[in-house]
Amino acid sequence: MPVTWRDLLDIFLVALLLYTLYRLMVGTRALNLVRGVLVYLLVWFIASLLGLSTLSWLLGNAATLGAFALIVVFQPELRAFLERLGRGQRFSSGPLALEELLLGLSRLSEKRRGALIALERRTPLGEYAVSGEILDARLSARLLETLFYPGTPLHDGGAILRGERLFAAGCVFPISESQIGLGTRHRAALGLSEVSDALVIVVSEETGAIRVAEGGRLSPPLSLEALRERLKGVARA
Template identity: 50%
Template sequence: MTNERLPSDISREMEVQLEHLQNNIAKLQLSVKEKDCCILHEFEELNKLFKHIHNRTATYYLQLYLEPYTEFMDTLTTACQQLSEKRHGALIAVKRENPIESLVHSGIPLHAKLSSSLLEAVFYPGNPLHDGGIIIEKDTIISAGNIFPTSLYYNGKEKEKLGTRHRAAIGLSEVSDAMILVVSEETGRISFALEGNLYPIQPGLS
């Protein structure tokens, strides 16, 4: 990846928030031995702060990797959020510099304008295309129901604990520069794959 370093303003913001998180954790560590009452509220506040930091960073990287290649980033993120909340699995490849059609198989041509409602319809359980992946180029859904290449290993370990969509997302990212968004049907977790790595965007909803 290129230009991965956070801009100075975001970096400073992260430093402040992480320091705040560390201070809160330190306070909680001290209170564990001292408090006689339930401390679940404190854990919930820490969880909210961590999610805020994570989401802020994830938003930056999504913009970095997607905005140069589509003007519909908000449409994509909205669709993924809706699919996540409904626990509808999804696999979406966004073309960047290089073509990827020769790397996938069995896609049904759509050539339809990208919209959140169409993405949700394609990945609705029971739709014949919902188990495959979508290919997006700029503002167009090129095809749906595609079979992406998969690989057996991730960071040197077997991918047996990863679902089929996640293995396919990683597999395509290993052989192309595409960015692949994936929504877990089991947990609602949203991630993206790029250059053979899988990055969480949003925690699961379990």
Template identity: 45%
Template sequence: MQELYTLLLNTIKNISIWSVLDILVVSFIFYKGYLLIKETRAEQLLKGIVLIVLLIPISSILKLDMLNFILNKTLTIGVLSVIIIFQPEIRRALEHLGRSAFEDIHNGQNVEKRSETVNEIVMAVSCLAESKTGALIAIEQGTGIGEVFASGTIIDAKLSSNLLENIFVVNTPLHDGATIIKKNRIYAAGCVLPLTVNNLTNKKLGTRHRAAIGLSENSDALIIVVSEETGVISLAVNGRLTRNYDKEKLKTILLKIMENRDSKRVKTAGEKVKTWIKGMKKD
């Protein structure tokens, strides 16, 4: 016990401020990584990997040579498999890290313009829901979705509820696909979105809903879906689909999400600017 106490005391004495900083940084990275995969298929796969890692030393201690051999080989091959399987989550994380603070400020909107944009979208969605006209509308946020634009037709027109409704009229050239809202304008229509590969998704959901979830898994876009069968309005954000929105509820949640994201962008940019100013003063 005395030796353990002495060892612990010496360890504490040898801890420097850099060691503490190192631990905090690593903890923060693990925490952010967990939030990124929380409640996704990646979380279930991670649990399986942790189980394999725990079984390897146990099988070695119990002299289960065959099991130990299989687990080691599985873990070796699994590294490449994890990169392939976690591709959407890894891509989302790298896009988040690569997005600069000044670009985020540029993408931010003032309250009046944001409210006007949401009003036009909600009015169109409400009318489409009443007439049970199927629709798929993606609102670009901080992450660019240029690869989606290439699959459709560029319109780059002023956003209006009438034009948005007209695009989704059945049997018109651009109704069967997603319409993209970019910087308060109807930028493209008839776009093809990536379908989700999440096996946990409700099997009763149609192609529009699966496409909405798929894009939300790969970007921070807000995707609105109107069911042509029931007229139910749904919203996909960060890989999650919530349903049964009415006009006021949809407007409230869209404004809240956009406001929160703009606030985070400005806050992040402000913190970076302060850091740069401090560095300049030191120089």
């Protein structure tokens, strides 16, 4: 039977869909979930092919229960995945907002004041914003310094930038379980980056080092110039 243009279009669209799904999951623990499911299905298929009835029965019944368990355990990842498929708002920083952000981070780093700042992109961060205080204020270096001044009510939480506005502060971010040896701020930065496409900046109160979490990965300490280029790339994306 000859291959028609519809067959080619069908193959192309399926490949595009699979690639898009992969890009949405890469860098998150959802990708490891998919790999585990594929291995499970492969073992199940081989057991059925070889006529191993007991093993096939066990795997088949476990699959039904496992599907419900995975929905519960990976509920944050599933929610973030669906949000990424929908429309959202990117971080769109103008020159003034970018320089104010960098100036504030520079001062926080020099004074070794811990800070945690999330840049909202496609995935809405409203559910984390309501855990803190909604500000919706113009972003400025002095405002960042004030928010993260030790002893103030909001300094221990995270801040959320939405566009050129400081949308919320004192927010609670999910804590990552992948890097137990890190401090709470760094694990919170990783945790939020695992369940959303946010770029999260964290300043260490011990060393003043500035690092970025994105896609479940934490960068090495960045210079201000390296951070500027990273943020420009986010603004252009």
